[in-house]
Amino acid sequence: MVPAGSFKIALIQMAMSPDPGRNLLTAVARVTEAAKAGAKVVCLPELFRSLYFAQQENADLFDLAEPIPGPSTEALKTVAKQHDVAVIVPVFERRAAGLYHNTAVTLDAGGEVAGMYRKMHIPDDPAYYEKFYFTPGDLGFRATDTKAGRIGTLICWDQWYPEGARLTALQGASVLFYPTAIGWHPKEKATHGASQRDAWRTIQRGHAIANGVYVAAANRVGLERPAGGGDGIEFWGSSFVADPFGVVIAEAPADTETILYADVDLARIEEVRRGWPFLRDRRVDAYQGINARFLEESALDRP
Amino acid sequence: MVPAGSFKIALIQMAMSPDPGRNLLTAVARVTEAAKAGAKVVCLPELFRSLYFAQQENADLFDLAEPIPGPSTEALKTVAKQHDVAVIVPVFERRAAGLYHNTAVTLDAGGEVAGMYRKMHIPDDPAYYEKFYFTPGDLGFRATDTKAGRIGTLICWDQWYPEGARLTALQGASVLFYPTAIGWHPKEKATHGASQRDAWRTIQRGHAIANGVYVAAANRVGLERPAGGGDGIEFWGSSFVADPFGVVIAEAPADTETILYADVDLARIEEVRRGWPFLRDRRVDAYQGINARFLEESALDRP
Numbered sequence: 097m098v099p100a101g102s103f104k105i106a107l108i109q110m111a112m113s114p115d116p117g118r119n120l121l122t123a124v125a126r127v128t129e130a131a132k133a134g135a136k137v138v139c140l141p142e143l144f145r146s147l148y149f150a151q152q153e154n155a156d157l158f159d160l161a162e163p164i165p166g167p168s169t170e171a172l173k174t175v176a177k178q179h180d181v182a183v184i185v186p187v188f189e190r191r192a193a194g195l196y197h198n199t200a201v202t203l204d205a206g207g208e209v210a211g212m213y214r215k216m217h218i219p220d221d222p223a224y225y226e227k228f229y230f231t232p233g234d235l236g237f238r239a240t241d242t243k244a245g246r247i248g249t250l251i252c253w254d255q256w257y258p259e260g261a262r263l264t265a266l267q268g269a270s271v272l273f274y275p276t277a278i279g280w281h282p283k284e285k286a287t288h289g290a291s292q293r294d295a296w297r298t299i300q301r302g303h304a305i306a307n308g309v310y311v312a313a314a315n316r317v318g319l320e321r322p323a324g325g326g327d328g329i330e331f332w333g334s335s336f337v338a339d340p341f342g343v344v345i346a347e348a349p350a351d352t353e354t355i356l357y358a359d360v361d362l363a364r365i366e367e368v369r370r371g372w373p374f375l376r377d378r379r380v381d382a383y384q385g386i387n388a389r390f391l392e393e394s395a396l397d398r399p
Numbered sequence: 400m401v402p403a404g405s406f407k408i409a410l411i412q413m414a415m416s417p418d419p420g421r422n423l424l425t426a427v428a429r430v431t432e433a434a435k436a437g438a439k440v441v442c443l444p445e446l447f448r449s450l451y452f453a454q455q456e457n458a459d460l461f462d463l464a465e466p467i468p469g470p471s472t473e474a475l476k477t478v479a480k481q482h483d484v485a486v487i488v489p490v491f492e493r494r495a496a497g498l499y500h501n502t503a504v505t506l507d508a509g510g511e512v513a514g515m516y517r518k519m520h521i522p523d524d525p526a527y528y529e530k531f532y533f534t535p536g537d538l539g540f541r542a543t544d545t546k547a548g549r550i551g552t553l554i555c556w557d558q559w560y561p562e563g564a565r566l567t568a569l570q571g572a573s574v575l576f577y578p579t580a581i582g583w584h585p586k587e588k589a590t591h592g593a594s595q596r597d598a599w600r601t602i603q604r605g606h607a608i609a610n611g612v613y614v615a616a617a618n619r620v621g622l623e624r625p626a627g628g629g630d631g632i633e634f635w636g637s638s639f640v641a642d643p644f645g646v647v648i649a650e651a652p653a654d655t656e657t658i659l660y661a662d663v664d665l666a667r668i669e670e671v672r673r674g675w676p677f678l679r680d681r682r683v684d685a686y687q688g689i690n691a692r693f694l695e696e697s698a699l700d701r702p
Contacts, residue, residue, distance in 0.1 A: 217680045236685050256677045258561030258609050259686045266694040295608045295645045302605025305598045306561050342598045372598075374559045377520045378692065382539050383562045386689045389681065391569040 102361040103244040105271060105310075106135035108144075109335040109354045111318035116145045116160065120171055127172065130355050131179035136205065136244035137360075139184040140172075141316045141335075142252050142275040143198065146188070148329060151322040153228040161190035164212065169201050177207035182242040184249055186275045188229075189214070198230040200249045200275055204242045211240030215251040216260060223281065223322075223329055226253070239267035245360065248309075252276045255296070255313065259386065261303035271310035271360045272303065278315060279331035293332055297344070305342040308369040310360050312337045317351055340368040405664040406547040408574060408613075409438035411447075412638040412657045414621035419448045419463065423474055430475065433658050434482035439508065439547035440663075442487040444619045444638075445555050445578040446501065449491070451632060454625040456531040464493035467515065472504050480510035485545040487552055489578045491532075492517070501533040503552045503578055507545045514543030518554040519563060526584065526625075526632055529556070542570035548663065551612075555579045558603050558616065562689065568610035574663045575606065577616040582634035585622070596635055600647070608645040611672040613663050615640045620654055643671040 108126045112119050123140050130138045143149075145168060149157045162168060164187055172183045182205050189199040198215035214233030218226045237260050239248045248269030254260045255274050264272055278296060280289045297313075304311040315335045321328035335348040337358035346358040369375060385391050411429045415422050426443050433441045446452075448471055452460045465471060467490055475486045485508050492502040500517040507513035517536030521529045540563050542551045551572030557563045558577050567575055581599060583592045607614040618638045624631035638651040640661035649661040672678060688694050 216682045216685060219680065221674075221676075232682065237688075253680065256609060256675070257681065258565065258605070259681070259689060262561065263686065263688045263694070266688060266691065268693075268695055291644055291646055298601055298645050299605045299608045302561070302602045302609075305602045306559060306605075341594055342601050343594055371524075372559070373524075375693070377522065377556065378560065378562070379519045379535065380690050380692050382519060383566065383689050385540070385566045385569060386562060386686050387683050388569065389683050390571075390678070391566070392571055 098366050099362040101245070102359045103136040104134045104357060104359050105312055105337070106130035106133070106138045107312055107314035107335045107337070107348070107356040108138060108140050109314060109333050109348045109356060110141055110144060110316055111353055112144065112147050112316055112320070114147055119145050120168060124171055124175055126355060127175050127181065127183055128179060131175070131181035133357065135181060135357060137182040137184070137242060137247060139273045139275055139312060139314045140186055141314045142186045142277040143188055144186055144316070147320050148277050148331070150226050150229055151223045151320070151326070151329060152324060153225045158190070158196060161188045161196050163190050164199065164201055169203065173203055173207040176203040176205060180205045182210065182244055184273050184275060186251070195231055196229055197233060198226065198251055200251055202240045202242065202247070202249060205244070210242050211238060211249070213238055213249045213251070215254065217253045217257055219253040237263035239264055239269040245270050245362070248272045250274050252278060255300050258303060258306065261307055265307035265309045269309060270362060270365055271312055274300065274311070274313040276313050276315040277331060279329040282327045282330055285330065293334060297334070297336060301338045301342040301344065304338040304340055306374065308340040308365055308374065310337060310339060312358065317353060340365050401669050402665040404548070405662045406439040407437045407660060407662050408615055408640070409433035409436070409441045410615055410617035410638045410640070410651070410659040411441060411443050412617060412636050412651045412659060413444055413447060413619055414656055415447065415450050415619055415623070417450055422448050423471060427474055427478055429658060430478050430484065430486055431482055434478070434484035436660065438484060438660060440485040440487070440545060440550060442576045442578055442615060442617045443489055444617045445489045445580040446491055447489055447619070450623050451580050451634070453529045453532055454526045454623070454629070454632060455627060456528045461493070461499060464491045464499050466493050467502065467504055472506065476506055476510040479506040479508060483508045485513065485547055487576050487578060489554065499533055500536060501529065501554055503554055505543045505545065505550070505552060508547070513545050514541060514552070516541055516552045516554070518557060520556045520560055522556040540566035542567055542572040548573050548665070551575045553577050555581060558599070561606060561609065564606035564610055568612045572612060573665060573668055574613035574615055577603065577614070579616050579618040580634060581618060582632040585630045585633055588633065596637060600637070600639060604641045604645040604647065607641040607643055609677065611643040611668055611677065613640060613642060615661065620656060643668045
């Protein structure tokens with residue numbers, strides 16, 4: 097049998113203001129608009145409540161964190177209930193004093209919490225000082241059932257790791273959402289900008305192909321300069337949806353706010369996986385080394 | 400410190416004749432030419448001794464198999480010795496009566512066997528009946544030291560599996576070679592040809608990005624029709640080399656024989672991995688599920 101059914105998804109590509117309250121109002125308005133347009137699952141960008149604060153290390157910025165449930169999930173729960181739409185709500189999560197995560201809560205249509213994911217892979221690069229703020233996730237990789245279908249959520253830096261995509265897809269997700277905050281260092285844009293964005297898109301299209309799933313990345317836009325000065329980051333937008341063959345079926349511009357729509361079609365997943373049946377042939381007997389940090393010994397042992 | 404050094408690699412994009420002897424002579428000539436042009440590691444396409452026989456299931460075609468060492472490795476050993484070049488030699492390996500593999504032998508410069516890899520992931524699709532011919536590999540994924548540097552070899556269908564690339568890269572390979580035989584079903588080419596080839600290239604560029612390694616795929620060209628008739632396969636050439644950022648730095652045409660050259664630059668690997676240090680942040684504590692076929696239970700267990 098071929099499973100029937102499809103559902104519309106929407107990615108909210110936003111520019112953030114310095115005012116968390118205003119960002120929440122914007123998010124509520126955009127999710128509402130997307131739901132009215134027929135979206136059944138809507139994804140907000142990573143840490144949408146604020147400017148990307150991890151451009152600097154400042155303990156005062158933990159004030160931006162909130163518990164779960166908290167103001168962000170409560171506000172979007174109302175939208176989820178009122179408009180019967182599932183919403184992926186990224187939250188700077190305060191779990192306890194001194195314990196914070198970069199989290200995404202999936203609210204199902206109706207408003208109940210369907211699932212929660214804590215960012216597993218935490219970056220730390222100049223202007224992306226996330227290891228200062230976020231404890232690595234301890235919930236593992238997870239697919240979540242919503243009324244629309246089974247979906248997976250990962251966050252930003254996770255997108256560079258085939259393991260995270262694989263583990264979420266193996267749980268039966270039909271689409272992997274990546275709320276994201278990625279951009280250019282203004283000084284690098286001319287030289288490396290095109291290849292950086294292309295690499296970002298390419299590896300995620302690769303996850304779609306390897307797993308026969310849709311991949312949907314929701315990024316922010318706009319130049320954000322940190323309080324203390326500096327060049328800041330030009331967030332590159334370019335939110336996109338790739339189909340299970342890696343074909344980009346929807347794509348947002350680099351510099352403007354957009355709501356990006358696409359359909360997740362279960363019959364298309366079936367078709368692609370029948371045509372190129374990669375899941376059939378995985379060598380699950382031979383992947384143990386994936387759990388190692390590096391395999392220098394096993395290489396050197398060999399004749 | 401930044402490791403110094405680079406070495407030139409060459410991919411032999413060939414059209415195969417029905418005559419295995421002639422194909423071997425062609426391979427010897429091309430590898431010689433590449434070595435004279437300065438290549439230190441040369442990769443031949445998958446099963447280069449013959450037409451792609453797996454378009455049909457015919458037990459007589461096991462006659463094409465040979466032992467290791469055997470005629471193919473002996474002929475190329477002479478070239479490796481004479482021209483001081485490492486050669487990746489794909490072999491239809493006869494291991495015992497009734498036991499065959501799709502194998503790649505790496506001969507080091509000088510001619511000694513540096514390593515051997517048996518294709519781990521075996522396809523089986525209309526016109527690619529490989530499960531009839533090849534027992535899945537039992538040597539695992541392996542990097543191999545050559546005088547030029549540490550390299551990895553995988554084969555064709557392996558290219559759809561991030562796990563194989565990861566495991567080889569984690570052993571310290573600086574370049575992953577994929578001897579390949581992939582093409583279009585002529586009837587599908589107009590409709591799906593562009594997206595198929597693009598998916599093939601995209602996922603391999605993804606392996607380069609995820610692992611910060613070079614990826615080099617050597618394909619065959621030409622329309623090959625099976626003995627019993629049929630549309631055959633139009634092998635799409637398009638051999639390419641991607642750098643550790645996923646940038647395609649060398650690419651062959653779809654329909655002509657070529658020797659494709661590129662440089663593997665250790666400083667470039669260092670630069671890319673310092674810039675986007677993905678290996679640093681892998682969650683090796685959380686990837687156990689990779690060893691499972693599917694994870695329906697763990698998804699359903701969750702609230």
